[in-house]
Amino acid sequence: MSEELLSGGLANAGAVVRDGPHVLRPVTPYTPSIHRFLASLERSGFQGAPVPVGLDPDGRERLSFIDGDVPVPPYPDWAQSDSVLASAADLMRRFHTAASCFDPSPMAWNTELADPAGGRVVCHNDVCLENVVFRDGRAVALIDFDFAAPGRPLFDLAYFARMCVPIDDDVSASRLGWHDADRGHRLRLVAESYGLEVAERAELLGLLDRSMQVGGEFVRRRAEAGDPSFVKIWEEMGGQQRFDRRRDWWAKHRPHIESTVLAIGGR
Structure with a gap:
């Protein structure tokens, strides 16, 4: 499935894409900590954050895609x-x-x-x-x-x-x-x-x-x-x-x- 560039953001501008039901993003030294935290949120029943899927061979992290509207400047x-x-x-x-x-x-x-x-x-x-x-x-x-x-x-x-x-x-x-x-x-x-x-x-x-x-x-x-x-x-x-x-x-x-x-x- 082709990757779709997602707009918005500064730190990872142009490097965040959607791949079907997932989002692919650059990893950081803190990605393991963030994934453990997000997994904990899911286990607690909180559904308002991405769910970690894993790391791809190319070094990007894979998270669940959350459908909806994300406003960017100029804000509607x-x-x-x-x-x-x-x-x-x-x-x-x-x-x-x-x-x-x-x-x-x-x-x-x-x-x-x-x-x-x-x-x-x-x-x-x-x-x-x-x-x-x-x-x-x-x-x-x-x-x-x-x-x-x-x-x-x-x-x-x-x-x-x-x-x-x-x-x-x-x-x-x-x-x-x-x-x-x-x-x-x-x-x-x-x-x-x-x-x-x-x-x-x-x-x-x-x-x-x-x-x-x-x-x-x-x-x-x-x-x-x-x-x-x-x-x-x-x-x-x-x-x-x-x-x-x-x-x-x-x-x-x-x-x-x-x-x-x-x-x-x-x-």
């Missing part, structure tokens, strides 16, 4: 709805619950986007819209676990919120196709859909700062190393000015967003 209108955001946050809650049963300590993990504080729950660490499969506007699965590593679920949720609310300046957000939206309302929706109490919401707001730093440093490192995909996105989004602009935007808008997320009457 349906992918920017509140219902899509809420369903993705709920999927993350169920994913973290299933992941908490797995012991990651004996294995090696990619720490490029991992929680700097560490943790014992394997997190996805790269949940953007391009890494979520939707059916009829509802999130059904997470894909692309290359950056999975132990950490705190709230740090994983902060990355997701930063990318999918989005917590970003208007210029950068518009370049990805995002429409203007009430970021405070959408961040509160993430917190409510995940089931956060008020104290956890306050922690989430603090982790957004650290997530911005980790994400910015990751893109800069990859661009400075000459990775073509990251060089391209670095230049298109404005280089270091893009991250300075986001930091300034967050400092200006955080008080309003924080008051909305922590407003009396929430969980």
Whole structure:
């Protein structure tokens, strides 16, 4: 059966294909750990992640293909709805619950986007819209676990919120196709859909700062190393000015967003 190139992604751009019921992707030093983790998720009853099939003779990993819609920039209108955001946050809650049963300590993990504080729950660490499969506007699965590593679920949720609310300046957000939206309302929706109490919401707001730093440093490192995909996105989004602009935007808008997320009457 002929291979079909799958679009989206940066780290493996142009190297991920569908082969009938399977997906073929480049292996990494962390593939054995990821396969053990994904197999554990399947055994736990969580159906929102690919199932590992094995390794091909050419060195690629083979995973089950999950049918559905995967939005890529510029993001379509349906992918920017509140219902899509809420369903993705709920999927993350169920994913973290299933992941908490797995012991990651004996294995090696990619720490490029991992929680700097560490943790014992394997997190996805790269949940953007391009890494979520939707059916009829509802999130059904997470894909692309290359950056999975132990950490705190709230740090994983902060990355997701930063990318999918989005917590970003208007210029950068518009370049990805995002429409203007009430970021405070959408961040509160993430917190409510995940089931956060008020104290956890306050922690989430603090982790957004650290997530911005980790994400910015990751893109800069990859661009400075000459990775073509990251060089391209670095230049298109404005280089270091893009991250300075986001930091300034967050400092200006955080008080309003924080008051909305922590407003009396929430969980």
